[in-house]
Amino acid sequence: MLEVKAVVSKQSRTEMEELDPRVRVNNFAEVAQGYTPEQAVKEAKRCLQCADPKCMEGCPVQIDIPDFIELIAEEKFDAAAEKIKEKNNLPAICGRVCPQEDQCELKCVLESTGEPIAIGRLERFAANYGEDEVTKPVQDKGKVAVVGAGPAGLTAAADLAKMGYKVTVFESFHEAGGVLKYGIPEFRLPKEVVQEEIDQIKKLGVEIQLNKVVGKIKSVDELMEQEGYQAVFVGTGAGLPKFLGLEGENLNGVYSANEFLTRVNLMKAYKFPEYKTPVYVGNKVAVIGGGNVAMDAARTALRLGAEESMIVYRRSREQMPAREEEIEHAEEEGIQFQLLRNPTKILGNEDGFVTGLECIKMELGEPDDSGRRRPIAIEGSEFEMDADMVIMAIGQNPNPILLDDSPEIETTDWGTIKTDEVGQTTKEGVFAGGDIVTGAATVIEAMGAGKDAAEAIDEYIQSKDDN
Amino acid sequence: MYEIVEKNKLAPEIFHFEVKAPEIAAKAQAGHFLILRAVEKAERIPLTIADYDREQGTIDIVVQEVGYSSQQICDFEEGEAFLDVVAPLGNPIETEDYDRVICVAGGLGAAPLYPKVKSLVDHGAEVTTILGAQRAEKLIWEDRFADLSEDLYIATDDGSRGTEGFVTNVLEELLSEDNDYDAVIAIGPMIMMQAVSDLTAEYDLKTIVSLNTLMVDGTGMCGGCRVTVGEETKFACVDGPAFDGHEVDFEEQRRRKKFYEEHEEEIEEHHVGGEGCRVQAK
Ligand SMILES: Cc1cc2nc3c(=O)[nH]c(=O)nc-3n(C[C@H](O)[C@H](O)[C@H](O)COP(=O)(O)OP(=O)(O)OC[C@H]3O[C@@H](n4cnc5c(N)ncnc54)[C@H](O)[C@@H]3O)c2cc1C
Ligand code: SF4
Numbered sequence: 214m215l216e217v218k219a220v221v222s223k224q225s226r227t228e229m230e231e232l233d234p235r236v237r238v239n240n241f242a243e244v245a246q247g248y249t250p251e252q253a254v255k256e257a258k259r260c261l262q263c264a265d266p267k268c269m270e271g272c273p274v275q276i277d278i279p280d281f282i283e284l285i286a287e288e289k290f291d292a293a294a295e296k297i298k299e300k301n302n303l304p305a306i307c308g309r310v311c312p313q314e315d316q317c318e319l320k321c322v323l324e325s326t327g328e329p330i331a332i333g334r335l336e337r338f339a340a341n342y343g344e345d346e347v348t349k350p351v352q353d354k355g356k357v358a359v360v361g362a363g364p365a366g367l368t369a370a371a372d373l374a375k376m377g378y379k380v381t382v383f384e385s386f387h388e389a390g391g392v393l394k395y396g397i398p399e400f401r402l403p404k405e406v407v408q409e410e411i412d413q414i415k416k417l418g419v420e421i422q423l424n425k426v427v428g429k430i431k432s433v434d435e436l437m438e439q440e441g442y443q444a445v446f447v448g449t450g451a452g453l454p455k456f457l458g459l460e461g462e463n464l465n466g467v468y469s470a471n472e473f474l475t476r477v478n479l480m481k482a483y484k485f486p487e488y489k490t491p492v493y494v495g496n497k498v499a500v501i502g503g504g505n506v507a508m509d510a511a512r513t514a515l516r517l518g519a520e521e522s523m524i525v526y527r528r529s530r531e532q533m534p535a536r537e538e539e540i541e542h543a544e545e546e547g548i549q550f551q552l553l554r555n556p557t558k559i560l561g562n563e564d565g566f567v568t569g570l571e572c573i574k575m576e577l578g579e580p581d582d583s584g585r586r587r588p589i590a591i592e593g594s595e596f597e598m599d600a601d602m603v604i605m606a607i608g609q610n611p612n613p614i615l616l617d618d619s620p621e622i623e624t625t626d627w628g629t630i631k632t633d634e635v636g637q638t639t640k641e642g643v644f645a646g647g648d649i650v651t652g653a654a655t656v657i658e659a660m661g662a663g664k665d666a667a668e669a670i671d672e673y674i675q676s677k678d679d680n
Numbered sequence: 681m682y683e684i685v686e687k688n689k690l691a692p693e694i695f696h697f698e699v700k701a702p703e704i705a706a707k708a709q710a711g712h713f714l715i716l717r718a719v720e721k722a723e724r725i726p727l728t729i730a731d732y733d734r735e736q737g738t739i740d741i742v743v744q745e746v747g748y749s750s751q752q753i754c755d756f757e758e759g760e761a762f763l764d765v766v767a768p769l770g771n772p773i774e775t776e777d778y779d780r781v782i783c784v785a786g787g788l789g790a791a792p793l794y795p796k797v798k799s800l801v802d803h804g805a806e807v808t809t810i811l812g813a814q815r816a817e818k819l820i821w822e823d824r825f826a827d828l829s830e831d832l833y834i835a836t837d838d839g840s841r842g843t844e845g846f847v848t849n850v851l852e853e854l855l856s857e858d859n860d861y862d863a864v865i866a867i868g869p870m871i872m873m874q875a876v877s878d879l880t881a882e883y884d885l886k887t888i889v890s891l892n893t894l895m896v897d898g899t900g901m902c903g904g905c906r907v908t909v910g911e912e913t914k915f916a917c918v919d920g921p922a923f924d925g926h927e928v929d930f931e932e933q934r935r936r937k938k939f940y941e942e943h944e945e946e947i948e949e950h951h952v953g954g955e956g957c958r959v960q961a962k
């Protein structure tokens with residue numbers, strides 16, 4: 214952490230307890246323990262209550278940050294929770310997984326001191342409080358269908374229900390939650406926390422139909438024409454895993470991060486054989502990629518008993534897209550980093566199992582479109598390394614299953630859905646948001662898109678009713 | 681919940697279930713499959729929709745007890761209900777433009793083959809069927825195929841019914857006499873589909889196989905169902921499950937099927953040992 218340069222605030226950021234890395238690598242318990250009331254109040258009192266709060270500019274859903282922090286400082290925890298929920302239906306989740314260091318905390322006036330207010334930790338703390346009893350709003354404004362129960366879909370559903378619409382969510386998996394359930398591991402985001410938030414949304418009168426793949430069991434057209442939904446929100450996420458197309462990629466022991474994490478998180482393979490879904494774990498695991506997904510996969514493999522778990526990334530540490538906190542947690546747990554290395558081939562034995570990787574060394578060249586220095590292969594620098602498991606965490610493409618069935622919804626060259634600013638697609642009455650529009654992004658951006666679309670859907674239906 | 685309205689034993693260790701699922705029945709077509717999670721802690725198991733009845737609102741599955749999970753499904757009785765069923769998944773099979781087709785099933789493959797034969801016949805094709813099994817009592821739905829097929833041949837490993845030997849022996853004989861067919865559809869164990877494909881390649885005869893790969897979601901999200909077809913990697917759940925048999929890398933599929941063999945044993949031990957729940961030992 215940086216030195217405090219200016220004494221703007223009396224104290225430095227209040228630390229949060231974390232499980233000891235040596236203990237936590239052996240279990241799936243949540244790493245970050247959350248603030249105690251004393252710690253939360255102490256941290257809240259550091260907030261300057263700026264007249265023009267910059268932090269809010271960094272929040273994709275414009276939570277009244279100084280207001281809720283003040284309520285915590287006054288020990289009005291229930292009220293603080295209610296304040297957040299005016300804008301954010303999933304505070305316990307966002308408090309844990311939002312990249313605050315790039316959003317609200319980056320904009321906080323204290324950021325320059327290296328000690329911005331720990332807004333995320335405070336949000337997570339407040340989420341423990343508030344009314345459990347939700348009154349179901351009167352739902353007489355019309356019927357809306359939501360496809361996909363990830364953060365985008367759930368947010369749109371909750372907001373529409375609050376506005377007075379009867380909302381039905383269709384989800385292809387046997388549980389709601391999207392990436393929050395199948396992707397992000399238990400030790401970062403306990404599934405119980407996710408389920409509690411989903412249950413709150415159900416109390417608003419939102420109906421969630423599980424095991425329903427829209428595009429297969431019914432089409433978007435059928436929802437609108439036969440089942441009487443006046444609008445449809447599509448929040449189907451970026452579920453299609455990318456592979457590199459390398460020789461040996463179909464060997465046993467090579468997983469997409471999606472498959473590995475789904476087996477472990479959604480299907481609870483970490484409790485095998487009590488839960489019957491198996492997962493293979495090697496002794497020496499190589500995870501390809503440098504994002505949050507790669508960190509999650511590497512840390513999960515370690516917890517399942519891998520002796521060594523490493524990240525193989527083609528750029529350097531500074532360019533890794535993962536959150537700093539996640540990289541630090543991974544380092545503390547003993548994940549090794551093979552930086553400036555790119556796999557060129559996956560090696561296997563006669564039985565078809567992985568035995569190693571062939572990689573090439575990379576160096577950084579000129580910045581590319583993303584502003585990051587482009588990695589360039591160093592010719593002739595190929596080398597082999599041992600690995601008996603390889604996990605591909607190099608990104609996801611949008612899931613096309615619904616779109617293949619609805620050609621009127623136009624897509625971009627990347628397969629994402631084309632929309633205007635508020636989420637209207639090229640098909641009338643159909644809106645979209647989240648990873649299916651942006652490509653793999655963040656929970657809070659998906660929620661922001663769900664919120665915007667909910668408003669746009671309300672406007673659309675009201676304007677039609679007026680005519 | 682998906683209620684079982686009827687359960688029959690078709691052969692030793694092979695059961696047929698008729699399950700109430702009106703929405704699925706309304707959309708099901710030959711070639712579609714479903715994913716079933718019997719109870720909370722169970723795996724997600726892909727199974728072919730072996731038949732459906734739109735009026736009754738039911739779908740049919742046929743399950744053979746091979747490991748823990750299939751046994752668990754087979755222990756369900758009429759009146760009980762499966763927790764989760766997702767369907768219809770995969771692509772329906774093209775059955776319209778055929779005049780003469782040979783359909784070949786090995787073992788349990790008869791169940792997924794049945795809707796294809798039915799659909800072919802409905803669309804006016806003349807179907808010759810070859811059913812294979814280890815022994816006579818393992819044959820399933822012989823009567824159903826007899827009703828639909830122009831000719832029905834049977835092969836058993838021990839000769840207890842029909843020709844002694846493999847389905848490929850019968851197929852070879854048929855083709856050597858007359859190979860004026862539009863296509864062969866083969867469903868069964870990988871090794872059998874591979875043998876059929878190798879044989880039909882000699883006759884340059886279009887061959888469609890249906891792969892029962894490992895799967896998790898069935899919607900293209902995990903890539904666990906990867907299969908090499910020609911030079912390309914395909915996802916069986918969304919690109920298949922039917923593929924050109926002459927292009928499929930069967931060796932790779934056979935290796936992939938062995939991926940979790942050790943885990944199967946561990947489950948068996950866990951339950952036979954009756955030790956209750958252990959944490960996964962590594
Ligand atoms: C391992 C991992 C770690 C991550 N870590 C973070 C993090 O720390 N912080 C962060 O902000 N973001 C993180 N992300 C990204 C974040 O999770 C996503 O950006 C976010 O979940 C996108 O939300 P969504 O609602 O658009 O889609 P999803 O969460 O993907 O939800 C889409 C839902 O739609 C369902 N669906 C798809 N097709 C259909 C269909 N045809 N019919 C019915 N249902 C369908 C899917 O089953 C799924 O439940 C992470 C992602 C992963 C994979
Ligand atoms: S910018 Fe920082 S100090 Fe100012 S109100 Fe927001 S959190 Fe408080």
Ligand code: FES
Binds near residue numbers: 904
């Ligand atoms: S089963 Fe997951 S992608 Fe096919």
